[in-house]
Amino acid sequence: MGALEGSLSYRQYFVDGELNDHDALLERIRHHSFSSLNLEDEEPKWGWVCAANPLDVDFRRDNVFFNQYVVLALRQDRWRLPAALLKARVNDARLKLMASSGKERLARHERDAIMEEQKRQLKEKSLPAMSVVDMAWDTAGKSVRFWTHNNAMNELFQELFEETFQLHLVPLSPYTMAANGLLEDEALEALFELDPDDLSKVVFDNADAPG
Amino acid sequence: MDLYDQIESTRFLGVEFLSWLWFRVSAGRSVFELDGQPLEVEFDNQMTFETTLAETERTRLMGGAPSESPEALQAMRCGKVVTVAKLRLRREDREYSFVLNARAMSIASAKIPAVLSKQDDDRFYERMDLLSELESSLQGLFGVFLKIRLERWQHELEAMREWVQAS
Numbered sequence: 020m021g022a023l024e025g026s027l028s029y030r031q032y033f034v035d036g037e038l039n040d041h042d043a044l045l046e047r048i049r050h051h052s053f054s055s056l057n058l059e060d061e062e063p064k065w066g067w068v069c070a071a072n073p074l075d076v077d078f079r080r081d082n083v084f085f086n087q088y089v090v091l092a093l094r095q096d097r098w099r100l101p102a103a104l105l106k107a108r109v110n111d112a113r114l115k116l117m118a119s120s121g122k123e124r125l126a127r128h129e130r131d132a133i134m135e136e137q138k139r140q141l142k143e144k145s146l147p148a149m150s151v152v153d154m155a156w157d158t159a160g161k162s163v164r165f166w167t168h169n170n171a172m173n174e175l176f177q178e179l180f181e182e183t184f185q186l187h188l189v190p191l192s193p194y195t196m197a198a199n200g201l202l203e204d205e206a207l208e209a210l211f212e213l214d215p216d217d218l219s220k221v222v223f224d225n226a227d228a229p230g
Numbered sequence: 231m232d233l234y235d236q237i238e239s240t241r242f243l244g245v246e247f248l249s250w251l252w253f254r255v256s257a258g259r260s261v262f263e264l265d266g267q268p269l270e271v272e273f274d275n276q277m278t279f280e281t282t283l284a285e286t287e288r289t290r291l292m293g294g295a296p297s298e299s300p301e302a303l304q305a306m307r308c309g310k311v312v313t314v315a316k317l318r319l320r321r322e323d324r325e326y327s328f329v330l331n332a333r334a335m336s337i338a339s340a341k342i343p344a345v346l347s348k349q350d351d352d353r354f355y356e357r358m359d360l361l362s363e364l365e366s367s368l369q370g371l372f373g374v375f376l377k378i379r380l381e382r383w384q385h386e387l388e389a390m391r392e393w394v395q396a397s
Contacts, residue, residue, distance in 0.1 A: 023354055027328075027340035027361070071350075085354060155358060164361070168338060192237045193244040193372070196335050201373045209380055211231065215242040217383065218249060218311060219282050221391045 021166025022070050022090055022153035030173055032163045033195055034156065036186040044089070044184070045078055051183040052076040053094045056147045058139050063097035065175060067183070073151045087159040093176050096147040100138060108137045152176070163188065244332035245282075247375045248312050252297055253390045256397070264370035270320040271371070273297035274327060279310035303397045319367050326364045335372070340364065 021029060038044065053066035053076055069075040069082050070092040083089060112133045113125060125133075152172055156163045165176050177188050189195055198207055231239070254260065255271055262269045277296040279289040289305045296302050297315070306312075313333060319326045328340035342360040347353045378386050 023350070023357075027342065028338040030334075030336055031365070085351060088354075088358065090354070157358070157362075160362070168336065189233065190237070191335055192241060193247070193333075193335055194237045194240040196369055196372055197240075197243075197376055201369065201376060206376075206380060210240050210243065210376075211236070213240075213243070213379065213383075216282075217387060218242075218246050218390075219309065221387050221394065 022092075022155045022164070026166060028168055029164045029166045030168060031191040032165065032177070032180075032188040033191070033199055034158075034161045034163060034186050035189055038089075038158045038184075038186075041080060041084060045080070045083065047183050047185075048078050048083065048091065049076075051179060052078065053096075056096045056098065058142045060098070063095050065093060065095035065179065067091045067179070068094040068151065070153045070155075073149065087157055089156040089158060090153070091156075092151050092153045093165075093172070093179060095150045095172070095175065098138075098142055098145070099148045100141045100145065105137060105141060108141070109134055112137060154180075241333045242282075243376075243379070244335050245311050245313055246379065247372055248315055248330065248332040249306075250375055250378075250386070250390070251317075251371065252312055252315070253393050256297065257389075257393060262371060262374060264367065264374075267321060269367055269370065272318040272320070274316035274318050276314070276316035276329060277302060277312055278314035279305035280313045281310050303394060306394060319364065321363065321367060324360075324363070326360075326367070328364065330368070335368070337364070337368075 021027070048067050051066050053068045054064060056064050067076070067078070068091070069078065070090045071082060073092060073094050075082070083091065113130065116129065116133065117123070117125060150172065152165060152167045152169075154163055154165045154176065163180070165173060167173065180186070180188055194207075194210065197210065202210075251271060252273060255273055260271050262271065273295070275293050275296065277291045279291075279302070281287040287310070289301070289310055291299060291301055291305075302312075314329060314331050316327065316329045316339075324343045326340065326342055329338040330336070331338065340361070342357070342364065345353050345356045345360070347356045
């Protein structure tokens with residue numbers, strides 16, 4: 020969502036470093052591509068997919084490189100089992116096992132086994148929840164747009180991007196905006212000497228300011 | 231100072247920038263000359279104010295023209311600064327609207343001029359070009375602010391003080 024159509028809410032990053040050759044880059048993307056969740060998986064799984072089709076992990080030059088842009092999507096799948104239903108099924112299975120075995124109390128490993136089995140049965144009946152977020156890396160401008168403001172997804176994105184491309188991402192901020200083409204080194208250094216309270220002084224100097 | 235500290239210690243500049251921009255627009259100086267072209271700025275229907283000491287104390291003004299409302303200036307007089315605002319930028323016949331989060335200088339809910347290309351690849355390039363123009367316009371405005379902030383801020387502050395008192 021984002022690079023090709025839809026929402027225009029995104030976070031911007033600057034890329035610290037140079038792009039290597041395209042073939043090596045494709046290999047790295049393939050190495051970090053998304054792989055589907057299994058019934059045994061407890062934790063979410065994530066990786067790169069093609070931006071045009073989140074089911075496509077066949078990365079090629081013609082579906083990743085668009086002039087100076089590298090366009091991909093981050094896909095994350097997780098099992099979202101209905102907690103109340105899981106709890107009810109686990110209780111029911113425990114009562115049945117206690118009745119059939121004549122036990123008044125189940126051992127820890129028996130309770131764990133019931134929990135795992137009930138989770139597995141529910142997973143078989145459901146589909147994973149999928150999140151897909153586009154990214155467009157402008158390799159000429161050395162900036163990346165990632166189409167969500169969700170903090171958790173942005174942390175995941177930074178981690179995956181840096182691991183895949185071995186390049187450091189620096190988030191956009193007033194400082195990084197100033198440092199990327201607005202101010203020279205000396206003026207940048209002067210920013211650290213500015214008084215952050217200047218504006219507040221103007222505000223609080225007025226008659227209605229709180230005491 | 232490492233990069234993290236550099237970023238965190240200068241976030242206040244984004245908030246100052248947005249307050250300054252509001253002042254300039256309210257004072258009728260809403261057209262800026264960037265790269266030899268006029269860029270017109272307008273505050274739209276959304277503004278958020280926060281106290282500088284506690285981010286959780288927020289005043290959110292939605293609908294109408296909050297930048298011209300008494301409530302907006304009252305929020306400033308109560309020690310709150312504008313941290314989020316919906317802006318409109320006009321460059322030639324192209325209009326952009328977006329919500330700016332000043333602490334991060336991040337863009338949300340952006341609307342760009344209609345993309346005219348038919349082919350998927352061309353639509354993508356056109357979309358990216360329009361976003362680049364929006365970003366460079368914002369960066370250009372921030373550059374104007376930084377120049378004033380570094381060279382004649384006290385003079386500008388005095389004008390802002392008069393604006394707050396007179397409004």
